[in-house]
Structures are given as C-alpha cells and as structure tokens.
Amino acid sequence: MKQPSIKSFFGKPSSTKTESSPTSSKKDAYTRQVGEVFEGEEGLEQKKPKLEYNSDLSNNSKSDDELEVDSKTHKGRKNTIESDSEGENQSRANDSPEISKEKEEENEIAHKLATEATLPINKVSTDSISLKYADLCQCFEKVEKTTKRLEITKILTDFLIQVIEYYPDQLIQVIYLCINRIAPDYEGLELKIGESILLKAIAQATGNTDQMIKTKYQKIGDLGQLAYDCRKDQKTLYKPKELLVGEVFKTYRDIAKISGHSSMKLKIDKIVKMLVSCRDQEAKFLMRSLNESLRIGLAEKTILTSLAQASVLANKKKNVSKDKLESELIEAVEIIKSVFSEMPNYEMIIPAILEHGIKQLPDHCKLTPGIPVKPMLAHPTKSISEVINRFENTPFTCEYKYDGERAQIHRDENGKIKIFSRNAEDSTPKYPDVLEQVENFTKPDTTTFILDCEAVAWDSETQEILPFNILTTRNVKILLRTPLEDRRKLLFEHFQEVSGVFTFAKSMVSDDVEEISEFLDQSIKDKCEGLMVKVLQNEESSYEPSKRSRNWLKVKKDYMNTIGDTLDLVVIGAYYGKGKRANTYGKYLLACYNPKDESYQSICKIGTGFTDADLISHYEELQPHIISKPRPDYSFSSEKSPDVWFSPSLVWEIKAADLSISPIYKAGLGEVDDTKGISLRFPRFIKNREKKPEDASETSLVVDMYKNQSILQPNSNGQAFADDDFEY
Numbered sequence: 133m134k135q136p137s138i139k140s141f142f143g144k145p146s147s148t149k150t151e152s153s154p155t156s157s158k159k160d161a162y163t164r165q166v167g168e169v170f171e172g173e174e175g176l177e178q179k180k181p182k183l184e185y186n187s188d189l190s191n192n193s194k195s196d197d198e199l200e201v202d203s204k205t206h207k208g209r210k211n212t213i214e215s216d217s218e219g220e221n222q223s224r225a226n227d228s229p230e231i232s233k234e235k236e237e238e239n240e241i242a243h244k245l246a247t248e249a250t251l252p253i254n255k256v257s258t259d260s261i262s263l264k265y266a267d268l269c270q271c272f273e274k275v276e277k278t279t280k281r282l283e284i285t286k287i288l289t290d291f292l293i294q295v296i297e298y299y300p301d302q303l304i305q306v307i308y309l310c311i312n313r314i315a316p317d318y319e320g321l322e323l324k325i326g327e328s329i330l331l332k333a334i335a336q337a338t339g340n341t342d343q344m345i346k347t348k349y350q351k352i353g354d355l356g357q358l359a360y361d362c363r364k365d366q367k368t369l370y371k372p373k374e375l376l377v378g379e380v381f382k383t384y385r386d387i388a389k390i391s392g393h394s395s396m397k398l399k400i401d402k403i404v405k406m407l408v409s410c411r412d413q414e415a416k417f418l419m420r421s422l423n424e425s426l427r428i429g430l431a432e433k434t435i436l437t438s439l440a441q442a443s444v445l446a447n448k449k450k451n452v453s454k455d456k457l458e459s460e461l462i463e464a465v466e467i468i469k470s471v472f473s474e475m476p477n478y479e480m481i482i483p484a485i486l487e488h489g490i491k492q493l494p495d496h497c498k499l500t501p502g503i504p505v506k507p508m509l510a511h512p513t514k515s516i517s518e519v520i521n522r523f524e525n526t527p528f529t530c531e532y533k534y535d536g537e538r539a540q541i542h543r544d545e546n547g548k549i550k551i552f553s554r555n556a557e558d559s560t561p562k563y564p565d566v567l568e569q570v571e572n573f574t575k576p577d578t579t580t581f582i583l584d585c586e587a588v589a590w591d592s593e594t595q596e597i598l599p600f601n602i603l604t605t606r607n608v609k610i611l612l613r614t615p616l617e618d619r620r621k622l623l624f625e626h627f628q629e630v631s632g633v634f635t636f637a638k639s640m641v642s643d644d645v646e647e648i649s650e651f652l653d654q655s656i657k658d659k660c661e662g663l664m665v666k667v668l669q670n671e672e673s674s675y676e677p678s679k680r681s682r683n684w685l686k687v688k689k690d691y692m693n694t695i696g697d698t699l700d701l702v703v704i705g706a707y708y709g710k711g712k713r714a715n716t717y718g719k720y721l722l723a724c725y726n727p728k729d730e731s732y733q734s735i736c737k738i739g740t741g742f743t744d745a746d747l748i749s750h751y752e753e754l755q756p757h758i759i760s761k762p763r764p765d766y767s768f769s770s771e772k773s774p775d776v777w778f779s780p781s782l783v784w785e786i787k788a789a790d791l792s793i794s795p796i797y798k799a800g801l802g803e804v805d806d807t808k809g810i811s812l813r814f815p816r817f818i819k820n821r822e823k824k825p826e827d828a829s830e831t832s833l834v835v836d837m838y839k840n841q842s843i844l845q846p847n848s849n850g851q852a853f854a855d856d857d858f859e860y
Contacts, residue, residue, distance in 0.1 A: 238437060238465055241285045245441055246458035256294045263299040265375035267291075268309060269417045276428040279729060284430065285438050292442035296486070304482045305381040310435050312426050314384045316477050317556040318504050321388050325399060325422050327779075330355055333400045334419070337407035338362035350760040355423050356416035359407065363415040372409040380406065380418070387422075427765050429729040436472055439482075440464040443490045464490045473677045474499040474612065476506070476556070499610050501544040501580045504552035505677040510664060510684035512697035512837075516648050519665050519685055523643075527668040529616070530651055531639040533686055535661040536586030537822075539563060543570065545580050555827060563587060573634030578626040590632065596659055616666055616673040641668070652687060662688035697837065699724065699812070699829040700821050703754065703782040704732055704766055705774025709747070716747040717754070721774045722786065722815070723766070724799050726831040732780060733831055734768040735799040735810065736788070741817030750782070757781040767798040780825035788812035791838045800835040810838050 256267040271291040275284050288310070295303050308314055315321035334355075335345040340362060352358045383402055390398050403422060410418055420426050444464045448457060467490055471481060475497045484496040499505065513519055519528075538554035549567055553559045560567070566587070574581075590596075611619050629635050638658070640651055652663050667673040667683040686697075701722040709718030719739035723732035742750070757778040762768065766777075793804065794811035801809040 234433075237281055239462060241282050241437065242441065242458050242461035242465070244282070245286070245289065245445065245461055246454045256291070256298065258298050260374075260376065262376040262378045263295060263302050263306065265377050265380050265414055265418075266411060268306060268377055269413045272417050272426065272428055272430075273413050275430050279429060281434060281728070285434055285441075288430070288435065288438035289441045289445070292438055293446045296442055296446040299377075300486050302377055303486065304478055305377055307435065307439065307478050307482065309377065309381060309421065310426075310430060311432050312421055312424055314381070314388055316479070316503075318552055318558055320558055321385065323384060323388050323422060323424055325387065325403075325424075327355070327423070329396060329399055330403070330419060330422055333403035333407060334359050334362055336400065337404045338366050353759070353761045354420075354427075354764055356418075356420035356427075359410075359419040360413060360416040363407065363410055372411075374411070375406065375409050375414060375418075384421070425730070425765070427730055431727045431730070433469075433727070436468050437465050439485075440468040440490060443485050447489065467491065467493055470494070471497050473679065474505060474610075475503055477503050499582070499612065499677075501542040501582055502548070502550060504540050504542070504556040505582075506556070507538070507540070507554075507584050508676050508684065509680040510666075510686040511680060511682045513665075513685045513687050516645050516652070516687060519648070519687060520643060520645060522682060522685060523665070523667065526670075526672070527617075527641070528643075529639050529641050529666055529668050530648055531637050531664045531666070532655045532658065532660040533662045533664045533688065534586050534588060534637070535659075536588030539566070539585045539587040541566070541570065541581075541583040541585060543574075543579075543581055553822070555822070555824060569630070569633055573627055573630045575626050575628055592632065595632075612676070613671075613674045615669050615671075616675075617668045619675070662686065698785050698787045698818060699735075699834070699837075700783050700823055700827075701735060701786050702732055702780050702825045702828045703750075703784060704734070704768075704778055704780065705762070706754065706776045706778070707737070708775045713747060716751040717776070720750075721768070722784070723768075723828075724831050724834050725826055725828045726767075727826070728831075729765075730826075731765045731767050732763075732825070733798040733801065733809065734766070735797050735834065736786075736812040736815045737772075738784075738786065738815045738817060740815070741787075746817070753782060754778055767801070769796045769798065771796055783821040783823040783825060783828050785818040785821050786812065787816050787818055789814040791834070791841055800831050800838070803831070803835045804838060810834055 257264050268291075271287060274287045278284060278287075292303070292306070295306050299306075314323065331345050331349060332342060334340070335342050338345075338359075340348075345358070345362070348362070349355070349358050352361070383406060387399050387402050390402075406418060407415060417426065441461050441464060444457075444460050448460075452460075468481070468485075471493050475481065477497075480503075481493065481497050484493055488496055513522075539559065540552040540554075540556075542550045542552065544550075549560070549570055550558060551560045551563050551566060611622070624636070627634070627636075638655075640647070642648055642651070648663070655661075655663055663686070665685045665687060672683045701724060703720050704723045705721035706717035707719040707721075709716045719737050721734055722736050722738055723734050725731075726733055754776075759777050759779050762773075762777050763779065790813050791810050792813050793808045795808050797811040798809040799811070801807075804810065
C-alpha cells in the first residue's frame with residue numbers, strides 16, 4: 133500500500149603586530165579572543181575570539197569549593213571558559229589537488245546507479261500498512277555478506293528507494309535503525325541495556341535456563357547469533373504475528389524511557405515479546421540493535437550517501453540523460469553531507485527532503501541553536517617551520533591553545549541556554565555557574581548564538597587559567613562561510629570582557645619564526661597547551677563543522693619530539709601484572725576504531741604513564757566489562773594475546789614517540805603495507821577520555837599521521853596525507 137503522506141511520528145525541534153580588541157590597549161602584546169562565531173544577527177557575521185569564563189564573580193552565590201571543574205571539586209578554583217578557537221577543528225583541506233579515495237568511490241557509485249538498471253535487488257512487501265521488520269533485516273543480511281563499500285551503498289540505496297516510495301513516513305525510523313540509534317545524541321535517549329538483561333530475555337523467550345544461555349554465549353560470543361540459533365531450534369504451536377519496523381522502533385524508545393525499581397523486569401518483558409515474534413534472521417539483528425552494535429559494516433557516511441542517492445532516484449524524471457542523473461547523484465551527496473555537518477538531525481532533514489527535495493534542503497535545514505554540531509578540527513604539526521611553509525603568502529593568526537573540557541554553549545531565540553559536551557550530550561546541569569554568567573559577558577544586542585568552548589579551572593588567588601575551547605556565536609545570519617578576520621571583528625562588537633569571567637583569547641599575527649616561538653613559549657608559561665594557527669582571510673578561513681582542516685594547525689611544545697598529536701584509544705584487553713603490579717593489570721592492549729567495518733584494530737600494548745592509583749582504578753573500572761573471548765569485531769594478532777578481554781568501554785588519551793610498521797598490530801592493515809599494520813612506539817598513558825568507544829581515534833587518522841610522519845623525515849618516500857572529509 134503506497135502511503136502518500138508523512139506522519140508526524142517525531143516532533144520538530146525547536147609584518148608583525150599584536151592584535152588588540154576594543155577593550156585592550158594598543159600596548160597589549162596579545163589579543164584575547166572569545167571563539168568562533170558560527171552565526172549572527174544584526175550584522176553579527178564573524179567567527180568569535182576565544183572566551184574565558186571565570187566563575188570568580190562578585191555576584192556568584194556559590195562558594196569556591198562548590199564549583200565543579202571537570203566533574204571534580206577544586207577548592208579555591210572555579211569553572212572557566214576559554215574560547216580558544218582551538219578546536220580540534222575538523223575541516224577539509226582546500227589545498228589537496230587529488231580527489232580522495234572516498235570521493236572516487238562515491239563518484240563511482242553515482243556512475244553505476246546512473247548507468248545500470250535500477251530494478252530492486254530485493255522488493256519490500258507492500259501489502260502492509262507498515263514496513264515489515266523482515267524486509268529491513270533482509271537488507272542488513274545482504275550488507276553483512278559484503279565488505280565492498282560500493283556494493284553496500286547500492287544495497288542500501290535500493291532499499292531506501294522503496295521505503296521512500298511505499299513507506300515515506302517510516303524513513304526516519306529506518307535510518308535510525310540503520311545507524312543503531314533511536315534519537316539524536318543530544319537528546320540523551322539511549323537503550324543502555326546491560327548484557328545480563330539481554331541474556332535473560334533470550335533465555336525466557338526460548339525456554340532455556342539462564343545458565344544454558346550463558347554457556348552458549350561463552351562459546352559463540354555474539355548475542356545476535358545466539359538469539360538466532362536459539363530461536364531457530366525452538367518449536368512453536370502457532371505462527372507469531374510479524375514484526376513491523378514501526379512497532380520495533382517504538383518499543384526501543386519505550387525501553388529507553390523505562391526507569392525505576394522494576395525497570396529490569398519491564399525491559400525484559402518487552403524484549404521477550406519482540407523475540408517470540410522473530411522469524412529467520414530477525415532475532416539476530418534485533419539483539420544486536422538492542423546491544424547497540426549491528427556489526428555489519430554499515431557506516432553513517434554510507435547511510436548518508438545512500439539516503440541522498442535514493443532521494444534522487446525515487447523522484448527521477450523520465451528520459452533524464454545518464455550524465456545528468458549521475459551529476460545529480462553526486463550533487464545530492466555533497467548537499468546532504470554539508471547540511472548534516474551543520475544540522476545533524478534526521479528528524480529535521482528527512483521531512484525536508486521528502487517535502488521539498490534534496491536540492492532545496494540547504495534552504496530548510498541550517499545551523500540552529502539548540503542542535504549541537506561537531507566542531508571543526510585542526511591538523512597537528514611538529515614544527516613552527518611547517519606552519520610557515522603551509523601558510524606561505526597567506527595571512528594567519530596564532531592563538532593560545534587552551535586545555536580543558538569541551539563545552540558548546542547554545543542560546544536559542546527564546547533565550548533558553550543549553551551546554552553540550554564534545555559528544556553532543558547535554559551537559560547543562562554540569563555547569564550551573566556558566567549559566568549564571570552568560571548574560572554578563574553577552575552584549576544586549578546579541579541574541580541567539582553557539583559558543584564552542586573549553587571548560588577549565590580558574591584560580592582566583594593566583595589568577596591562573598585552565599582554559600576553554602572554541603567559541604561560536606549565531607544570530608539570524610549564518611557566518612560559517614564568513615572569513616575569520618570578519619567574524620572576529622563581530623565577536624568584539626557583540627561580546628565584552630568580564631574580568632575573571634570572560635576574556636578574549638590571546639593571539640598575535642606574525643610570520644616570523646622567532647616571534648612565533650616566543651609566543652609559543654609564553655603560552656606554555658600561561659598554562660596553555662600551545663598555539664592554534666589559523667588562516668585569517670579568504671574562503672580558506674571559513675568555519676567547517678565536522679571537518680578537519682589544514683587551514684587550522686595546532687602547535688604544542690610536546691609535539692616537537694612525538695608523533696605530533698595524542699590518540700584516543702580503546703582498551704580491549706589486559707595482561708596480568710607482576711611484582712609491584714601484582715593483583716592489577718600490568719599492561720593493556722589498545723585499539724583504534726575503524727568505522728568502515730565497525731571494527732576495533734589493535735595498535736599497541738601500553739604499560740607506562742600509570743600511577744599506582746591509576747592501576748587500581750583501571751582494574752576496578754574494567755571488571756564489569758570482562759568477556760570470555762575477543763569479540764568478532766576485534767582485529768588482532770594471536771601472538772601475545774591478552775590474559776583478559778574486555779568489551780569496548782574505556783577510552784584513553786595516549787602519547788607516543790612515533791609510529792612504525794608492525795607485523796603484530798592491525799591498525800591500518802593494508803593501507804601502508806599489505807601484510808602489516810601500524811603501531812605506536814613508546815606509548816604513554818595521559819588520561820581518561822569521556823568518549824564513546826566509537827568516537828575514539830579512527831584508523832584513517834592513524835594512517836594519516838603515519839604518512840605525515842614519513843614525509844617529514846629525511847630521505848623518506850612517504851606521501852603527505854589527504855585531508856579528512858566529514859567526520860561523524
């Protein structure tokens with residue numbers, strides 16, 4: 133039954149010289165900057181300088197020891213925001229003459245879709261008022277059987293075309309089930325179902341005891357396969373009612389909202405009800421979804437590409453030429469990637485596509501306060517001379533790189549203020565003192581804005597800062613494409629410094645190596661991490677959310693003798709300690725994340741950088757995550773296997789001397805050597821990161837860092853890495 137209308141299942145979301153700001157004297161050696169202005173109203177069209185937020189205010193009702201910094205209480209210190217445009221800002225490089233491998237693949241996919249027959253690989257059932265879950269699982273099963281991105285994209289595109297044609301009101305639900313989420317990250321609605329609950333549900337639904345299920349799971353290691361095997365062997369007296377996508381998705385959301393004393397029983401009951409209705413492969417994908425890992429190699433980039441192409445093909449005109457169709461497919465992918473980087477919300481994007489078409493999407497989905505975006509990121513550098521070479525004949529600015537906890541501050545048109553973490557999670561309750569002071573550092577004519585900052589500690593006695601990140605502001609006009617130099621002027625016009633609360637980040641303009649070196653040294657003395665160096669003028673100085681750009685470079689003192697940046701790696705295994713480390717783990721096996729096939733690739737063993745307290749706390753934190761065998765999505769060598777395996781949970785920031793090719797580790801296997809991966813030399817633990825495992829450093833970044841390291845070394849034949857595309 134073809135459904136012509138869209139149901140509202142979801143609600144709509146609501147020369148060297150030193151620069152000086154208007155509030156600083158001409159003799160000041162540096163300019164403070166509040167951040168990156170993304171959008172502005174009434175002429176507010178600039179990137180904003182960095183913001184320093186100090187809770188040390190006369191009208192602050194909290195005592196020093198009540199103020200939280202990084203979720204911990206620091207007596208005598210208060211939360212501070214330094215909006216250094218630091219951003220590990222992700223932006224695409226504009227200087228790469230070569231088309232990226234990913235871009236080539238997308239063009240090839242568009243060519244094949246435009247020139248080959250478009251008959252569906254598998255037709256969905258159209259005799260139901262709702263899309264059958266079996267049809268979606270059939271698509272998943274086909275995707276699981278191939279590792280080729282082109283084939284995966286074609287399979288999903290074909291499926292989405294039919295969803296758009298017959299079940300457009302369920303397209304949002306289908307996309308969410310494909311990305312294994314049930315709502316935007318910032319809403320905080322997650323399943324978070326423990327493994328024990330899922331095992332109990334399988335036992336109840338299949339008539340097995342809990343112990344029998346646990347024993348089988350230890351052998352299989354895959355909850356989905358376990359559920360499928362148990363259901364396959366189960367005899368039933370009657371044929372259960374077919375599962376529908378709408379019902380499954382609604383049940384997922386209902387489960388996520390369950391809380392309270394009887395929550396475990398209620399969740400199990402709902403899961404059992406779905407499981408007993410499962411047929412064929414449905415049980416496998418149902419359980420994997422509930423465990424929040426489909427593990428079929430379906431990356432979000434591919435889903436966006438398929439969605440864009442399906443929206444074109446589902447509405448293609450008759451007799452359109454193949455060349456024109458191919459061009460439209462390529463354009464559609466670029467549009468949706470660009471829009472999604474500014475508004476990562478399918479509940480806004482999909483209805484706009486269905487109603488207005490993908491070409492009109494940018495007119496209806498724009499950067500919006502209240503919807504967090506992933507920040508623009510910078511490329512690491514290992515020397516100031518590299519900065520000079522990169523920005524030759526291009527005006528650039530050097531800013532302090534502050535070290536703190538990411539906090540993206542939003543104020544919408546109704547004056548509501550929200551603060552989001554780096555992972556786009558709502559952290560508003562964490563920063564009550566920041567909320568109290570927003571009005572004090574915002575000028576009256578500034579209305580809506582987005583400030584992407586770093587929350588740090590401010591010592592009111594010594595007047596020393598522990599910084600804040602990149603700051604972005606938005607009012608009616610979108611300023612993403614406005615040059616940094618202009619955005620910064622607007623920043624000064626619409627925000628004001630408040631002593632000990634909000635200051636413009638220190639910056640300078642110079643192309644002299646010695647002066648930049650002195651500025652770097654001064655930044656370290658001022659308790660910052662180093663410098664952010666940014667292009668000031670022209671198109672290259674625009675702000676590009678969710679991208680990493682070589683128009684932004686970061687220089688840190690400790691980069692000079694290391695790989696140039698730290699990596700955020702996932703703990704997947706451990707080795708028992710000896711001697712002083714007896715009764716804890718002595719070393720750990722770490723992995724990077726490969727979103728292309730949703731796998732964790734081993735990259736190093738680590739045993740340095742830990743205090744005695746670290747060893748104890750890590751041991752205790754990891755106990756609930758022990759698994760009997762490595763997961764199928766772990767890529768590792770059987771040589772020197774860990775004594776204990778863990779499910780992905782902890783993410784650590786790691787520093788290393790350099791990267792090398794290794795026959796043991798699997799990071800980037802096949803990217804730089806056909807049979808070897810990349811490993812870290814002399815890795816050292818820095819700190820825990822509040823990240824999800826899938827937000828850890830990706831394989832592509834590791835490969836890029838290795839290639840970049842090679843080209844910087846004498847007599848190297850390495851090639852410089854290409855800039856990353858959108859990162860989701």
